Amino acid sequence: MAEPLLELDDVAVHFKVGSALAGGVHTLKAVDGVTFDVKPGECLGLVGESGCGKSTLALAIMGLIPPTHGHIALDGRDLAKRQRLETARTVQMVFQDPYASLNPRQTVRRTLADPLRLHGVTDKAEVAARVADMLARVGLRPEHADRYPHEFSGGQRQRIGIARALILKPKLVICDEPVSALDVSIRAQIINLLLELKDELGLAYIMISHDLGVVEHVSDRVAVMYLGRIVEQGGWQEIFEDPRHPYTRALIAAIPDPFHRAAVSAGAKAKGEIASALAPPPGCHFHPRCPLRAERCTIEVPTLDAVAAGHRAACHFRERTD
Amino acid sequence: MGLLKRPLSLASGRIVLDGQEIQDAPPAEMRRLRGKRVGMIFQEPMTALNPLSPVGRQIAEMFVLHEDAGWSEAMDRAEEALRQVRVPSPERRIRDYPHQLSGGMRQRVMVAIALACSPELLIADEPTTALDVTVQAEIIDLMAELCAAKGTAILMISHDLGLVANMCRRVAVMYAGRIVEAQPAEAIFANPQHPYTQGLVDSLPRLGERARRGQQRLREIAGVVPSIQAYPAGCRFNPRCLRATDVCLSVPPEITSLSADGPMQAFVRCHHHG
Numbered sequence: 001m002a003e004p005l006l007e008l009d010d011v012a013v014h015f016k017v018g019s020a021l022a023g024g025v026h027t028l029k030a031v032d033g034v035t036f037d038v039k040p041g042e043c044l045g046l047v048g049e050s051g052c053g054k055s056t057l058a059l060a061i062m063g064l065i066p067p068t069h070g071h072i073a074l075d076g077r078d079l080a081k082r083q084r085l086e087t088a089r090t091v092q093m094v095f096q097d098p099y100a101s102l103n104p105r106q107t108v109r110r111t112l113a114d115p116l117r118l119h120g121v122t123d124k125a126e127v128a129a130r131v132a133d134m135l136a137r138v139g140l141r142p143e144h145a146d147r148y149p150h151e152f153s154g155g156q157r158q159r160i161g162i163a164r165a166l167i168l169k170p171k172l173v174i175c176d177e178p179v180s181a182l183d184v185s186i187r188a189q190i191i192n193l194l195l196e197l198k199d200e201l202g203l204a205y206i207m208i209s210h211d212l213g214v215v216e217h218v219s220d221r222v223a224v225m226y227l228g229r230i231v232e233q234g235g236w237q238e239i240f241e242d243p244r245h246p247y248t249r250a251l252i253a254a255i256p257d258p259f260h261r262a263a264v265s266a267g268a269k270a271k272g273e274i275a276s277a278l279a280p281p282p283g284c285h286f287h288p289r290c291p292l293r294a295e296r297c298t299i300e301v302p303t304l305d306a307v308a309a310g311h312r313a314a315c316h317f318r319e320r321t322d
Numbered sequence: 323m324g325l326l327k328r329p330l331s332l333a334s335g336r337i338v339l340d341g342q343e344i345q346d347a348p349p350a351e352m353r354r355l356r357g358k359r360v361g362m363i364f365q366e367p368m369t370a371l372n373p374l375s376p377v378g379r380q381i382a383e384m385f386v387l388h389e390d391a392g393w394s395e396a397m398d399r400a401e402e403a404l405r406q407v408r409v410p411s412p413e414r415r416i417r418d419y420p421h422q423l424s425g426g427m428r429q430r431v432m433v434a435i436a437l438a439c440s441p442e443l444l445i446a447d448e449p450t451t452a453l454d455v456t457v458q459a460e461i462i463d464l465m466a467e468l469c470a471a472k473g474t475a476i477l478m479i480s481h482d483l484g485l486v487a488n489m490c491r492r493v494a495v496m497y498a499g500r501i502v503e504a505q506p507a508e509a510i511f512a513n514p515q516h517p518y519t520q521g522l523v524d525s526l527p528r529l530g531e532r533a534r535r536g537q538q539r540l541r542e543i544a545g546v547v548p549s550i551q552a553y554p555a556g557c558r559f560n561p562r563c564l565r566a567t568d569v570c571l572s573v574p575p576e577i578t579s580l581s582a583d584g585p586m587q588a589f590v591r592c593h594h595h596g
Contacts, residue, residue, distance in 0.1 A: 047458065049457075183481075184481050216530075237533060271460075289456075
């Protein structure tokens with residue numbers, strides 16, 4: 001068994017919101033007791049609705065928000081004790097919106113070369129060679145280096161975003177909804193590119209997405225988040241073929257599949273909407289929307305326990321398969 | 323809806339609503355028609371609602387403008403409309419402003435406004451793109467149910483093929499300003515005729531596909547969507563099409579009917595369809 005590249009141990013990120021004068025200070029538990037690991041070369045899919053804490057977790061892993069509680073270790077060493085630049089060489093991020101995440105006033109060459117220079121690669125010939133090599137890897141032509149972001153289409157811009165994330169040869173790349181801002185006809189190109197690069201460069205990914213089709217296609221393992229907590233995690237096959245948390249089932253049931261018209265069982269659907277993270281329901285956070293809700297769920301927080309080897313679910317009824 | 327703004331304008335053609343040509347209707351007539359006979363749901367419920375007006379008032383306005391109701395009667399009917407779209411405690415919610423509601427609730431309000439006057443046609447432009455998937459499922463069910471009850475036809479604009487397949491009876495695929503294929507929903511997914519439709523259907527990662535066939539490379543559609551200022555000559559899909567030949571580069575393809583019931587029921591616009 002390979003040593004994990006990234007380990008999260010009971011990580012929580014809390015924010016203080018509001019003021020003492022206007023209604024009092026509240027604690028927003030964006031991420032609350034998250035434990036998982038990512039092994040080298042593995043792709044972990046992170047699934048959940050907006051406001052469930054996925055992006056906050058990504059920022060914590062990038063070292064951009066210190067966790068309130070718990071530990072994040074990268075390559076076996078605590079993130080808090082690592083140098084910022086060293087962390088940046090190990091973990092990088094691809095953002096959702098390729099229109100907003102590239103500097104419109106920098107050429108592609110500058111966007112790719114700046115990180116190299118910042119990290120001590122000063123030899124001009126080497127910088128040029130690595131920029132050219134990276135452009136080729138993401139399927140762009142050498143002459144593209146001297147253009148500005150507005151001269152590219154959305155798909156090409158996302159290729160630039162990927163090149164920027166990979167230029168420092170990181171081991172882990174966090175992809176935050178990498179295709180959801182792209183045209184449907186372009187998405188397959190970018191997904192194929194991400195998978196090719198993963199194999200060529202031995203990258204590990206954390207794939208944050210609400211598109212379960214994409215997550216199933218690319219992930220080795222999947223973690224499902226709801227209101228700051230992981231409610232289920234396991235291999236992609238277990239999650240999609242034998243989901244044990246009602247929320248996971250509701251997510252899968254909610255995806256309209258063009259090839260299975262209305263095959264969804266109505267009983268699996270979730271009712272209502274995600275609760276506010278400021279006032280999460282007591283007990284199991286999902287209970288107000290859950291078809292399996294019982295008295296116990298409103299009081300007792302279910303722990304993330306094993307259903308089978310490598311498959312865990314935080315539900316009092318994890319053994320029920322109906 | 324007659325809402326094109328300069329520099330856009332209707333260049334040619336007819337728009338017929340229930341036997342009446344409306345492409346040249348004067349603005350006053352279009353105002354009477356919008357909301358009364360044609361309702362519209364927009365993509366972004368936050369920007370489409372007036373942030374300075376309570377949602378009840380925005381629904382009631384429909385009854386006042388189109389059905390000669392007084393405000394107090396209209397507000398009662400607005401409360402009933404909110405109940406129909408299953409907003410909890412509508413008697414309190416009618417006084418809320420849009421920012422006090424969640425995204426899903428706002429979209430319910432949009433549905434209530436669009437359907438207030440039981441229009442003949444509802445245009446839903448990406449109605450759930452801004453929503454989470456579990457909420458999307460609820461809004462779609464709600465829209466379908468209310469429209470069926472009121473006898474309203476839906477024109478659904480979406481890039482989500484799964485949603486379209488589950489919701490729609492007929493599907494028209496647009497590419498670069500032209501409808502390239504139209505077929506009944508089952509047929510278009512089972513037997514797409516245009517290379518662009520085939521590419522779209524094939525490029526989707528499908529739930530369950532990996533379990534059946536392993537992790538395979540997704541089929542790609544090469545190239546990019548052309549810019550509106552520089553559409554290619556001939557068939558506009560030709561730079562991205564694997565079947566393109568000389569004729570595709572110069573001659574825009576005509577409609578080929580795929581149905582015996584009339585050319586507009588099912589057709590494809592491709593020189594090499596099939």
